[in-house]
Amino acid sequence: MIRIENIHKSFDGKPVLRGISGTFEKGEPNLIIGSSGTGKSVLLKCIVGLIEPDEGHVYFDDKEFTNSNRDTKTEIRRQIGMLFQGGALFDSKTVEQNVMFPLDVLTKMPKAEKLDRVNFCLERVGLAGQNHKMPSEISGGMKKRVGIARAIVNNSSYLFCDEPNSGLDPQTSILIDELILEITEEYNITTIVVTHDMNSVLGIGDKIMFLYKGEKLWEGNKNEIMTSGIKEFDDFVFANKVMRKLREI
Numbered sequence: 074m075i076r077i078e079n080i081h082k083s084f085d086g087k088p089v090l091r092g093i094s095g096t097f098e099k100g101e102p103n104l105i106i107g108s109s110g111t112g113k114s115v116l117l118k119c120i121v122g123l124i125e126p127d128e129g130h131v132y133f134d135d136k137e138f139t140n141s142n143r144d145t146k147t148e149i150r151r152q153i154g155m156l157f158q159g160g161a162l163f164d165s166k167t168v169e170q171n172v173m174f175p176l177d178v179l180t181k182m183p184k185a186e187k188l189d190r191v192n193f194c195l196e197r198v199g200l201a202g203q204n205h206k207m208p209s210e211i212s213g214g215m216k217k218r219v220g221i222a223r224a225i226v227n228n229s230s231y232l233f234c235d236e237p238n239s240g241l242d243p244q245t246s247i248l249i250d251e252l253i254l255e256i257t258e259e260y261n262i263t264t265i266v267v268t269h270d271m272n273s274v275l276g277i278g279d280k281i282m283f284l285y286k287g288e289k290l291w292e293g294n295k296n297e298i299m300t301s302g303i304k305e306f307d308d309f310v311f312a313n314k315v316m317r318k319l320r321e322i
Contacts, residue, residue, distance in 0.1 A: 074099055075231065075263050080119055080129035082112075089115050090126070091287045100261045102254055102277045106268055107284035108309055113267045114235060116284070120265065121153060121233055122146060133231065151179050154224030156234040162208045162216055162223075168195070169204035172223045179227055194222040198252060214245035221252060225260070232257065232264040238273060250276045271310065274298070283309070 075097040082090040089112045097103040105113050118124040120131050122138065131138045133149050141149075154175075162171045169191055176187045195201055198218040208216060217237060224232055234253060238246035254277045257264040266273065274281060278295035283306050291306045298310055 074134055075120065075265070076132040076135075077116075077120060078130045078132075080116065080131070081127045082115055082119060082124065083127055089287050090119070093129075093284070093287075093289050095282055095289065095292065097263055097265050098280060099263045100258055101264075101279040102257055103263070103265045104268060104274060104278050104281045105265060105284065106274060106281060106309075108269065111284040112287045113269075113284055117233060117235055117265065117267050121155070122150065151227065152230040154227065154229030154232045156217070156220045156224050156232070156237055158236040158239050162219060164208050166208075167204060168200065168206050168208070168211070168219050171208070171219055172226050175223060175227045190226055191222075194226045195219075197225075197256070198222045212245075213240055214242075214248065217241065217245075217249050218252065221249075221256065225256060225262075230262055232262050234264065234266040234268075236268055236270075237266060238268065238270050243272065246270065246272060247276065253277065274310075285309075 076095075078094050080090050080093040081088070093116055105116060107113050115124060119126045126139065129139065133152075136145065136149060138146060138149055163174070166174070172191045172194055173187050176182055176190065180187075182190070192201070192204070195203060198221050200215065200218055200222065203211065203215070208219075211219070232253075237249050237253065241249065250273050253264060253266065256262070266277070268274070275295050281293055281295065282289055283291040285305045291301050291303050293301065301307060
């Protein structure tokens with residue numbers, strides 16, 4: 074579980090996050106949604122410690138992270154897996170080397186043990202036998218799956234996904250969503266997904282936080298979307314043609 078309390082962040086005097094609080098539960102995907110520029114990615118970076126919030130606190134399973142000492146932060150960061158928007162693979166490394174990278178940096182595991190773990194994770198994301206391919210030789214969807222394998226290779230307790238379906242076709246996006254859901258449930262990890270893809274929201278939105286101009290305006294699940302009663306949220310949701318048709322049914 075991850076808990077955030079009263080997170081504020083400004084840049085050059087302009088508020089980007091205005092007192093965001095919430096809880097992200099284990100074993101189910103937690104989605105942060107909203108239009109571009111609403112603070113979704115900034116909030117994610119505050120949670121993982123890439124950006125220091127001006128005010129507020131972040132707790133990982135009741136361990137205070139924001140103002141903790143270096144050792145505590147390092148311990149928590151070892152348990153974090155990240156799936157970046159573009160995949161963020163190393164172009165000069167093979168699939169195997171990309172997935173193994175966190176083990177090289179964070180552990181003293183023997184090489185044979187690392188390879189066993191890499192092969193297990195590649196098989197789990199449907200990429201068994203793709204070890205020696207370069208990123209330039211695989212599709213966008215495969216790159217995202219490599220990114221997921223790398224994110225979980227260190228037995229992560231927390232998985233963060235920043236726009237995991239960006240640049241993917243609808244069919245591949247569904248496969249990535251299903252994989253994120255399966256891994257979250259199977260390993261009982263705390264997963265936070267930043268997205269503006271309504272297909273993802275309807276598919277895996279067990280818990281959803283909606284940001285608008287740096288504030289949390291709505292929180293609920295995919296079954297409660299149609300009855301939010303909040304204009305700004307409705308405008309965001311029903312900007313999608315498919316969603317408008319569903320509303321009319």
